[in-house]
Amino acid sequence: MTEIERVEKLYKLFHDGKIPTLAQHEVHPELDLGSRENYLYFTLPPCINFQRNSPAMWRSALETWNDPKTQYLFFPEKVVKQGLEKVQADLLKHKLALQKNKHVHIWISISKTLHDLYKDDPRELLKIADLDVAKILKLVQKDQKKNFTHLSGPKMTNYWLYILSQYTDVKLKNMEEISIIPDTHVLQCSIQLGIVNEKASSLEVAALWKALLSGSRIAPVQMHPVLWNWSRNGFKPEV
Numbered sequence: 269m270t271e272i273e274r275v276e277k278l279y280k281l282f283h284d285g286k287i288p289t290l291a292q293h294e295v296h297p298e299l300d301l302g303s304r305e306n307y308l309y310f311t312l313p314p315c316i317n318f319q320r321n322s323p324a325m326w327r328s329a330l331e332t333w334n335d336p337k338t339q340y341l342f343f344p345e346k347v348v349k350q351g352l353e354k355v356q357a358d359l360l361k362h363k364l365a366l367q368k369n370k371h372v373h374i375w376i377s378i379s380k381t382l383h384d385l386y387k388d389d390p391r392e393l394l395k396i397a398d399l400d401v402a403k404i405l406k407l408v409q410k411d412q413k414k415n416f417t418h419l420s421g422p423k424m425t426n427y428w429l430y431i432l433s434q435y436t437d438v439k440l441k442n443m444e445e446i447s448i449i450p451d452t453h454v455l456q457c458s459i460q461l462g463i464v465n466e467k468a469s470s471l472e473v474a475a476l477w478k479a480l481l482s483g484s485r486i487a488p489v490q491m492h493p494v495l496w497n498w499s500r501n502g503f504k505p506e507v
Contacts, residue, residue: 272480274461274507279486281505282494289493290500293323294435295330301437307390308342308382309333310435313364314428315378315419316371324363331362338362344379344388352376377417385415394438401429401445423449423470430489444481447474448488453499460503 269277281287299306313329332338338358340346347355356372359365365372386392397403405425413420419428426447432438433446440446448454450473458464463480464473477488498504 269507271461271463272484275480275491276484276486277507278461278498279491279494281507282497286505287494287497288501289497294326294431296326296435297330297333301435304389304391305342307432307436307438308344310431311382311390311428312342312375312378314431315374315417315424316365316367317427318418318424320366328362328364332359332364335362341375344383347376347379348383374418377415378419381412381415385412390432391438394432394440398441399439400441402442404429404440405445422447422474426474426489430492433489443489444478444487446487446489448477448495449492450474451496453496454492457495457499457503461507 278287294310296306296309299309309329313325317325332341338361340350341355341358341364352372355376356365356368359372359375360368365375382388382390382393386396393407394404397407408416408425409420409422416425418424427449429440429446430449433440433443450458450470455464455468455470455473458468458473458477459466463476468476474488477491481488481491
């Protein structure tokens with residue numbers, strides 16, 4: 269069986285319910301999918317979701333949202349009016365921020381960018397880029413890179429677009445341009461499937477998945493939940 273045949277089999281097993289789906293860890297308030305609030309909730313936390321436990325981060329995000337004293341953090345127009353010390357204390361309150369300097373700086377910086385350039389609304393950014401993944405990546409990673417602290421990194425931008433595609437009503441064009449997110453689970457699955465070796469970098473993993481799936485009916489980002497759950501299930505069933 270070739271690599272692509274194994275991947276397609278794994279994809280089918282997942283969608284046939286043969287791979288247990290573990291509890292959703294991107295916990296969130298029940299907001300209207302198309303609302304500004306929902307887009308902000310799924311834009312700001314992903315910017316600081318690195319080198320940490322992702323389920324714990326999302327739990328902290330929900331606690332921060334549900335706390336009337338800290339919910340303002342999700343609204344750029346309110347964040348930019350607050351002093352650094354207050355924003356820092358409130359981001360740390362429910363452990364949404366773990367790094368009191370770096371995480372806080374990123375949160376404030378992205379909030380300021382959304383406030384100054386995009387009417388406090390991530391939907392404006394997507395609209396300017398015509399909802400086209402290639403154009404969004406170019407805007408965030410190149411044209412406006414200095415305004416998107418950390419989010420401009422290739423892994424983070426693709427993760428953010430993946431999250432938006434899963435939890436908002438956005439209809440992105442050219443979804444195949446969203447890279448697979450090469451986290452620990454994806455890397456281990458890639459090794460298990462013989463697609464990469466243990467020394468492969470994140471960029472190499474993403475590039476190999478894009479090449480492998482080129483011309484198939486599966487976009488790289490569609491494999492992320494498949495691989496995440498397969499890894500957490502001990503690579504069972506075997507393919």
